[in-house]
Amino acid sequence: AYKRFSELLPKEERENACSARVPKSQILTLPELRANPFQHRICHVFSTSESGDDSMSFEDFLDMLSVFSDSATSDIKSHYAFRIFDFDDDGTLDRKDLEQLVNCLTGQGEESRLSSAEMEQLIQNILEESDIDKDGTINLSEFQHVVSRSPDFARCGGLQG
């Protein structure tokens, strides 16, 4: 893992890799993140930089790999997944978050988006299935509850180290 991190740094900073920060543009060249529609959210969630430029240090990088590895528990995975899906960082998944989530899934470009009627129907269904307290948003515990019963989550939420 250290090797991969140091490969992302420009040559001069390699000896000092433990304390250097890698800018976001470099992180996005990782093969696993390249094709991932949530790449920006992942960088944002795992980055601990105070300046808000989403750069990642070595510890952030390790954090990201450990969450995505096979040996992470589903609690940890669902916690981070919730943070990744929460586009406006307000601690709950409301309609706008869900809409952005679905648009990420179906792809960029105009013809790959669902029509607004379909989107309405879909969000209505999702909220029916997961919103237990019927407040129109999904909070962390509702999310973890739904995800724990989903058979696909454990399989697909993994990255190769």
Add this chain to the structure above:
Amino acid sequence: RDSQQADTEHLSRWKKWRRTSSKSLKKAFSEVKGLSSYLVLWRHDIHSIEGKFGTGIQSYFSFLRFLVLLNIIIFILMFSFVTLPTIISKYGIFNSTIAYISPKNIEAVCTIYEPSGNKGLVYFYTYLKDLLSGTGFLEVTSLFYGYYTIDAVWISIMRYNLPLAYLLATFACLALSFLWIIKRSVEGFKHNLVHDADPFQSYCNKVFAGWDFCITDPNAARLKHRSLQYELQTDLQEEKLKQKIAERRMEEKLRIYSLRIFINIIVIAILSGCFYSIYRVTVFSQENSNVSIRNDTRTDLVNLLVQYLPSMVITLANFIGPLIFSFLIRFEDYTPAFEIKLTLLRCVFVRLANIGVLLFSLWSQISNCGSDKCKPCGYNYKLYPCWESDVGQEMYKLMIFDFIVILAVALFVDFPRKLLVNHCSWKLVQWFGHKEFEISDNVLEIIYGQTICWIGTFFSPLLPAIATIKYFIIFYVKKIVLIHTRKPAARPIRASSSNFFFLVVLLIGLLLAFIPLAVSIARIPSSKACGPFRNFNTSWEVIPDTILQFPTGLQQVLFGMASEAFAVPFFVI
């Protein structure tokens, strides 16, 4: 890691050693696992197909790989227990001899069998004709049942009971296939159960867990986006349709149900038409293909065509049937998912029932005791002195013709189509368009081939080897066709449920293959002129015979096992 290091300082030396050794063992295991994945057949090819075309098409190719492996194992089984002892004894290696027990209580006329293995000077094309139809020189080789006219083999001082081995090897092949298929389908079944049990969870599952984080190729990512979009849209449409169906009025319901009954009657009529024509054609072909006396090219070609007539009719029925079904189902107004399932079910039924009808018509010919033709031997000995070889030849012809058709379709339909669409800008041609890779059709094709292989294994022990070679070549042919001519399907299918579906249909094929075998082993008298079962009334009699030679205690145990009180709970478990 820091806390681990702090811990180890406090442990004794023994525990330290244990911990380091277990760590290095784990590392070694994971490396061995990584290496062994290189040994899997076609791993790289299937991986690249998955990346470019999605998991639906990839499941077809891994299904093909599974069948290749299954056929190799079946072939090794049959070869080592049946063919190898025969060959060893026929060439006298290891001091082995063959024991022929002359049949008692049987009329001499039943034992006349003169296969026309080519003697003297023959034209080259005769070899080709024999290769295609399984007669002539091929009939007397170890490919067919008639070669194994041996009652026992003596290897040094051991007596090897070939008839028993032949029967048991066939059963072992079928049992092995059955167990392997069940084992593979258990995982898919569990997943299906979970998937269907919580239908109200499916939207959340798709949205929150839909993205596969292992995708690294942008092409594959695009495919995944498209498949997610399509899945979500289909689900939403189905929900709307279900609501519409629930709101139907009484008179509409009546109209639709009567329409459905009418269409089902049409389907049954078409099926009976198919079956009847296969029956007539098989009878015609059997009656007219035994008369090749003159070495005239034209007659021989016509003869070859007549021999292949049943295969051609079956292939035609397999091709037209699905077209008609997919046309008719539009009028029945089901939900799209149910439409697909019902059409598939009907196609499966057509394909497998066609083989059944072929075998049934063969048997009606063999046991045709109309005018005392089979008094002495129990079967029509004049036309079929060695009827098992004949059935084996029919299965062989079916398999070869199936293979030829697949190659011909790939060569003469797919490639010209691609050339036409790419270079010709007529509107009609463009509307025809690129063909999509229809997974279900292709899967039914190979399941049909595998059913023929299973039925034919008893009558032609080397047929699994031919099937292995056939599927091996088909893999590369389909892969090339896929890469060069298909565009990715607009309707991506879920891999896990389709895997399970393929295995279920394969299982149906296996059970359907078992029924004709059981009938021919247990009911129809075995030929007295050839084969290992000359001295028995039916092929099944070998087993009771052998059991009667065991000590009495063992006999009682075996009879107890075979009695119903024990067998039924055993099978249930």
